[in-house]
Amino acid sequence: xxxxxxxxxxxxxxxxxxxxxxxxxxxxxxxxxxxxxxxxxxxxxxxxxxxxxxxxxxxxxxxxxxxxxxxxxxxxxxxxxxxxxxxxxxxxxxxxxxxxxxxxxxxxxxxxxxxxxxxxxxxxxxxxxxxxxxxxxxxxxxxxxxxxxxxx
Numbered sequence: 001x002x003x004x005x006x007x008x009x010x011x012x013x014x015x016x017x018x019x020x021x022x023x024x025x026x027x028x029x030x031x032x033x034x035x036x037x038x039x040x041x042x043x044x045x046x047x048x049x050x051x052x053x054x055x056x057x058x059x060x061x062x063x064x065x066x067x068x069x070x071x072x073x074x075x076x077x078x079x080x081x082x083x084x085x086x087x088x089x090x091x092x093x094x095x096x097x098x099x100x101x102x103x104x105x106x107x108x109x110x111x112x113x114x115x116x117x118x119x120x121x122x123x124x125x126x127x128x129x130x131x132x133x134x135x136x137x138x139x140x141x142x143x144x145x146x147x148x149x150x151x152x
Contacts, residue, residue, distance in 0.1 A: 001031065001033055001034065001041045001042055001045045001105065001144070001145050002031070002032040002034065002081040002082060002142070002143070002145075003029055003030060003031050003045055003049060003081075003144075004030040004078070004081060004140065004141070004143075005027050005028070005029055005030075005054070005139075005140065005141045005142075005143065006027065006133060006138075006139070006140050007026075007027060007055065007135065007136045007137055007138075007140075008023070008025065008026060008027065008028050008133045008134055008135055008136055009024070009025055009134040009136045010022075010023065010134050011023055011026075011028045011074045011131065011132065011133035011134070012074070012131075012132050012133075013076055013122075013123040013124075013129050013130070013131050013132075014129065014130045014131075015123070015124045015128070015130075016128075020123060020124055020129075021075075021076075021122050021123055022074070023071075023072030023073065023074045023119065023121050025069070025072070025136070026071030026072035026073055026074070026119070027066050027072070027073050027074070028131070029049055029073055029074065029075045029076070030076050030078035031045075031075060031078060031106060031109055032077070032078050032079050032080070032081035032082050032096060032102075033079075033096070033097035033101060033102045033106060034082050034095050034096060034097055035094075035095055035096070035097055035098075036147040037105055037147055038105075038147065039105070039108050040147075040148070041145045041146070041147055042105050042108050042109040043112055044145045045143060045145045046109055046112050046113055046116065048143055048145070049113075049143070050065060050067050050113075050116060050117060051065050051067070052065060052143075053065050054139055054141060055068065055071065062139075066117070067117065070118075072120070073113055073117055073119065073120045073121070074122070074123075075106075075109065075110050075113060075121070075123070076129065076131060077102065077103075077106045077125045077126070079093060079096040079102060080093065099126065102125075103125050106125055107125075110122055
């Protein structure tokens, strides 16, 4: 599974002009399931997201996690993270999980996130979304958890 984390001061996602998810300070988490991913990869990815120390401590060092600072999570499905741009100018998305499997793994990620963290908002899977954010830093971190036996 792939995630792109953006540390934000605030973020929201809209579908058809309606806000469907909104957070203050925290992490915008763009998530993509790839072929071969399972619940195990979703859970490993979530554990990393929750524990990654990318928020500043009192000394200004990145030493605190989203859990440490009580920040929100805005989780948005983003199959384009699986883009393969090695050939030509049109990305290929063949490594992305099939839509039904992507939806299932995204839902699993969100369900586990809500069990582990008090403030979780989401986008809408497979919808045309507009994501608005104020990137804090800016801090943007890519994460990838490969399936057992796969390569990251």
